[in-house]
Amino acid sequence: MRNVNAQFLFDFGSPNAYLAHKVIPGIEARTGVTFEYVPILLGGLFRLTGNRSPVEAFAGIKNKPEYGRLEMERFVRRHGLTAFRMNPHFPVNTLQIMRGAIAASQDGSFARYVDAVFGAMWERGLKMDDPVVIESALNEAGLDGARLLEAINQPAVKETLLGNTQRAFERGAFGAPTFFVGHEIFFGKDSLRDVEEEIVRARAA
Numbered sequence: 001m002r003n004v005n006a007q008f009l010f011d012f013g014s015p016n017a018y019l020a021h022k023v024i025p026g027i028e029a030r031t032g033v034t035f036e037y038v039p040i041l042l043g044g045l046f047r048l049t050g051n052r053s054p055v056e057a058f059a060g061i062k063n064k065p066e067y068g069r070l071e072m073e074r075f076v077r078r079h080g081l082t083a084f085r086m087n088p089h090f091p092v093n094t095l096q097i098m099r100g101a102i103a104a105s106q107d108g109s110f111a112r113y114v115d116a117v118f119g120a121m122w123e124r125g126l127k128m129d130d131p132v133v134i135e136s137a138l139n140e141a142g143l144d145g146a147r148l149l150e151a152i153n154q155p156a157v158k159e160t161l162l163g164n165t166q167r168a169f170e171r172g173a174f175g176a177p178t179f180f181v182g183h184e185i186f187f188g189k190d191s192l193r194d195v196e197e198e199i200v201r202a203r204a205a
Contacts, residue, residue, distance in 0.1 A: 004182065012097050032203075033203070099158060177189060
């Protein structure tokens with residue numbers, strides 16, 4: 001079997017990215033492949049592609065939003081994600097926490113940071129565009145909230161997030177969550193079965 005590169009492009013502002021994040025460990029356990037998490041700025045990707053969030057794109061379309069909620073409920077039940085709740089402050093400006101993900105990736109606290117912020121957003125319903133709330137949530141997770149918030153202003157952190165977003169666009173991404181298995185692109189949490197099948201196929205090739 002050969003090595004396979006699997007990537008998860010995410011923004012904390014996407015509830016579907018949270019749901020995918022919770023399902024990915026099972027795929028990793030079954031396939032032996034570890035996903036590379038790539039922070040992107042969804043708002044920036046929308047600007048590059050002319051895309052809009054589902055809330056905006058489907059506003060006023062009868063039955064479409066209702067079906068979207070039904071589909072999400074089914075996914076939650078199927079995977080037992082009982083801690084999930086819609087964030088009452090949605091949509092949340094994620095610029096600070098996405099830059100924070102870059103900063104955390106540079107100091108070795110990335111995995112704990114991702115878990116803490118996804119949990120704060122989609123389990124605890126916190127207002128994660130408020131610096132005071134962000135710092136408190138990170139401190140409660142055993143991270144140095146003040147230091148990470150300070151680091152988000154570093155030029156290298158800003159440039160890395162912008163670069164990730166630009167490369168995502170150039171590779172064909174238009175939203176989150178997006179997955180790459182090698183050069184194959186997949187979009188949305190509902191493509192995770194296809195992602196896993198591609199990993200298995202690529203490993204056996």
